[in-house]
Amino acid sequence: MASDPILVVGGTGKTGRQVVARLSALGVPVRVASRTAERRFDWTDEATWGPALEDVAGVYVAAPDEAETVPAFVARAADLGVGRLVLLSARGVDVPGYYGPDYHGAGGHLRNEEAVRASGVPWTILRPGWFAQNFSEGFFLDPVRAGEVRLAAGDGAAAFVDTGDIADVAVAALTEEGHAGEVYELSGPRALTLAEALAEIERVSGHAARYVAVPAEEFVKELVGQGWPQADAAMWTSVLAPVAAGREAVVADGVRRALGREATDFTEFTRAAADVWRSA
Numbered sequence: 503m504a505s506d507p508i509l510v511v512g513g514t515g516k517t518g519r520q521v522v523a524r525l526s527a528l529g530v531p532v533r534v535a536s537r538t539a540e541r542r543f544d545w546t547d548e549a550t551w552g553p554a555l556e557d558v559a560g561v562y563v564a565a566p567d568e569a570e571t572v573p574a575f576v577a578r579a580a581d582l583g584v585g586r587l588v589l590l591s592a593r594g595v596d597v598p599g600y601y602g603p604d605y606h607g608a609g610g611h612l613r614n615e616e617a618v619r620a621s622g623v624p625w626t627i628l629r630p631g632w633f634a635q636n637f638s639e640g641f642f643l644d645p646v647r648a649g650e651v652r653l654a655a656g657d658g659a660a661a662f663v664d665t666g667d668i669a670d671v672a673v674a675a676l677t678e679e680g681h682a683g684e685v686y687e688l689s690g691p692r693a694l695t696l697a698e699a700l701a702e703i704e705r706v707s708g709h710a711a712r713y714v715a716v717p718a719e720e721f722v723k724e725l726v727g728q729g730w731p732q733a734d735a736a737m738w739t740s741v742l743a744p745v746a747a748g749r750e751a752v753v754a755d756g757v758r759r760a761l762g763r764e765a766t767d768f769t770e771f772t773r774a775a776a777d778v779w780r781s782a
C-alpha cells in the first residue's frame with residue numbers, strides 16, 4: 503500500500519539518519535529502527551525483526567560490519583512481502599585484493615549482497631567508498647579534534663563520498679522506478695589525500711590537524727597497544743589498504759547514474775560541517 507512506511511534499519515547512523523530526513527521531507531511515512539531508535543531493532547535479537555518489518559513497503563539496510571545476521575533478516579523481509587530492499591554495502595567488496603593481499607572478495611558485505619540478490623525482492627545495492635562524514639561524525643573526528651590523524655593510509659588519496667549523496671541515491675531507489683537490480687558504486691567527484699582533506703578542514707574552520715602515515719604493521723601494533731583486539735586492529739588496517747594503494751582515489755559514476763547530477767564536492771561538505779571542528 504502507498505501509505506505503508508519504509509523501514510530504515512540503522513536509521514540513527516550516518517546514512518540512515520539522512521535517509522529518514524529525506525523520506526520525511528517527501529511526506530513518505532518512515533519507521534526508524536536501531537537499538538536506540540523509536541523502534542527497537544537489534545541485529546543480535548531476532549525477536550525485534552518481525553515487529554519492525556510489519557506492513558512495510560520497503561527497507562533500507564545499513565548494518566554495522568559485525569552484524570552476521572543480515573542474510574537471515576533479508577530472508578525474513580522477503581517472507582513478509584516487503585516491496586523493495588536497498589542495501590548499504592561498500593566499494594571493492596567483489597574485488598580480490600581490494601582490502602589487502604589476504605582479501606579474496608568474500609567479506610560480510612558480499613554475503614549480504616548475495617542474500618539480497620537471492621531474495622526475490624526488487625533490490626538496489628549501494629557500494630560507497632570512504633565517507634566524507636568520517637571526519638565530522640565518525641572514526642576521524644576525535645583525532646582531527648586532537649590535532650593528529652594517524653592512519654595506515656600512506657600518501658594515498660580517496661574520493662570521499664558525502665553521506666547526503668548516499669542518502670539521495672537510497673531514497674531514489676526506495677521511492678522511484680528504474681533502480682531495481684542496480685549496483686551503484688558511489689564516490690565524491692575528486693580524490694584528496696588525508697593531508698589535503700585536513701588542509702580543507704583547516705581552511706573552513708581554522709582548526710589545524712596533521713596527518714601521520716603509519717606503516718601497516720606498526721599501525722596494528724599501535725592499536726593493540728591502545729587495547730584493541732588483534733582481529734579488530736587488523737580489520738581496521740585492512741579497510742585502509744585501498745586508500746594506501748590509491749584504489750579509493752578512482753572516481754565512481756554511481757551518483758551521476760542514479761541521480762543525473764554530479765557528486766557533492768569535499769569543499770561543500772567541509773563548509774556544511776565547519777562548526778564541528780571550530781568548537782575543537
Ligand SMILES: NC(=O)c1ccc[n+]([C@@H]2O[C@H](COP(=O)([O-])OP(=O)(O)OC[C@H]3O[C@@H](n4cnc5c(N)ncnc54)[C@H](OP(=O)(O)O)[C@@H]3O)[C@@H](O)[C@H]2O)c1
Pocket residue numbers: 511512513514515516517518535536537538539543544545546564565566567590591592593630631632633636640
Ligand atoms: N564509514 C565509511 O566510510 C563507510 C564506507 C563504506 C561503507 N561503509 C559501511 O556502512 C555501514 C555503516 O557503517 P558506519 O560505521 O558509518 O555506521 P553508522 O551508519 O554511522 O552507524 C551504525 C548504525 O547501526 C546501528 N547499530 C549498531 N549496532 C547495532 C545492532 N547490534 N543492532 C541494530 N542496529 C545497530 C547504529 O544505531 P544504534 O547504536 O542506535 O543501534 C547505527 O544506526 C557499514 O556496513 C560499513 O561497512 C562505511
